[in-house]
Amino acid sequence: MKILLVDDSFYARKFFAKILTNEGHDVVEAQGGIEALEIFKKGGMDVVTVDMLMPDMDGITLIKKIKEIDRDALIIAVTADIQEETKKEAFNAGAYAFISKPVKPEEIKRVLSQLQKEPYSIFLSxxxxxxxxxxxxxxxxxxxxxxxxxxxxxxxxxxxxxxxxxxxxxxxxxxxxxxxxxxxxxxxxxxxxxxxxxxxxxxxxxxxxxxxxxxxxxxxxxxxxxxxxxxxxxxxxxxxxxxxxxxxxxxxxxxxxxxxxxxxxxxxxxxxxxxxxxxxxxxxxxxxxxxxxxxxxxxxxxxxxxxxxxxxxxxxxxxx
Structure with a gap:
């Protein structure tokens, strides 16, 4: 799968990208919402992972803008904020799944595995x-x-x-x-x-x-x-x-x-x-x-x- 990884943290991007590439995925990185939108508009992305807290554009806004471009876009929200209200906002904006930081390899594997089996399903824990x-x-x-x-x-x-x-x-x-x-x-x-x-x-x-x-x-x-x-x-x-x-x-x-x-x-x-x-x-x-x-x-x-x-x-x- 070709995955657009969006996170303003260099360390977080590299850590997450390593997990994804080790699983055989093709990863494209973006350090913020503006750059992510430019990349997404070019097409070819199977999945987008979005950090919820970024300086140039918050994750909820980015999810909504991506959905405006492609309503069927598959988006995974990633954040250290584990409040239920944050999770609810992410799903309401159009996220397929919600993953907490620090990212655990087994968790991302499980979510992506379900995505590959049922690409248009709604994620359930x-x-x-x-x-x-x-x-x-x-x-x-x-x-x-x-x-x-x-x-x-x-x-x-x-x-x-x-x-x-x-x-x-x-x-x-x-x-x-x-x-x-x-x-x-x-x-x-x-x-x-x-x-x-x-x-x-x-x-x-x-x-x-x-x-x-x-x-x-x-x-x-x-x-x-x-x-x-x-x-x-x-x-x-x-x-x-x-x-x-x-x-x-x-x-x-x-x-x-x-x-x-x-x-x-x-x-x-x-x-x-x-x-x-x-x-x-x-x-x-x-x-x-x-x-x-x-x-x-x-x-x-x-x-x-x-x-x-x-x-x-x-x-x-x-x-x-």
Whole structure:
């Protein structure tokens, strides 16, 4: 990776640069914000590390100016100031991750490793990821209990994987994972944050779900309105479980709309409907879930599109 390293301290730059070059990265150094902007405008940088306290331009300002040039720029904030408010400001400005000085080789390796694996994800510390994973699975466990009662079948609902990605990259994500959607159930929520939650099933998994729910081998596009209502209710229960995570963590009530059901749509069409209601949202929470009904495993994707303030408040609550 080509990394622009910005720090006014000669010693700090050389120490940090040595760690990065030893890991095989190409490092370009800048001793301040003005020089960094000149270099960044020329293009070619994969990552920018920004010191928060510099004489010519503070780190928050530099992060914002870089984001004005490229909203998808990957920026790591680096500072000796470990105040939570400083960290919050850095994330709010657009930083992907926050690393404390003195820089520890294992920490920068971990952050860059995640960047290479999931370049458009939002960084979560191991503790935050573990806490959120536990919250998700508790909520999905309650949703499974409600579904079991509704359908009178044994149901297990787990979320083995989740990630937070930049909303502008959702189209790429859908193209790779959800090119053809069999069933999508969508609900909007509003309150101190507004967003959209969508449960989407790939075509084959949607067919399996329909067979289990209505005990019939039926084409999706030939489902009756009453049969679609069953799908809407299943989606409603799962989506409400996910939205409850937000409302509980943010300690607020969120109003939830009546579910909309989409049958046999392209991933692009479903995503367009999501973006229609959340054009100002910047990030997406994507949950890969596995729904087991009567020993039949069904893969589904739960996508929640949120404004940046919602993500920040969620992260803040996890770190509290």
């Amino acid at each position: 191991p503790d935050s990821r573990d806490a959120f994973t536990e919250l998700i699975n508790i909520a999905m466990g309650k949703a499974a209990e409600a579904l079991s009662s509704l359908l009178e079948k044994k149901i297990i609902l787990k979320v083995p994987h989740f990630e937070m990605i930049v909303a502008s990259r959702l189209y790429d994500y859908f193209e790779g994972n959800l090119d053809e959607i069999g069933v999508a159930v969508q609900q909007r929520f509003s309150g101190i944050i507004n967003g959209v939650a969508t449960l989407a099933l790939p075509y084959k998994d949607a067919v399996s779900l329909v067979r289990v729910l209505i005990s019939a081998n039926k084409e999706l596009e030939r489902l009756t309105p009453s049969e679609q209502t069953v799908l809407a209710e299943v989606g409603n229960i799962v989506l409400n479980g996910a939205i409850s995570i937000l409302s509980n963590q943010l300690k607020t009530r969120l109003a939830i709309s009546i579910p909309d059901v989409y049958i046999k749509k392209s991933g692009k069409d479903v995503l367009n409907s999501i973006m229609l209601y959340c054009h100002d949202s910047e990030h997406a929470l994507v949950l890969l879930s596995r729904l087991t009904i009567s020993e039949i495993e069904i893969l589904s994707y739960l996508i929640m599109l949120l404004p940046r303030v919602g993500i920040l408040k969620l992260l803040e609550s996890l770190n509290a």
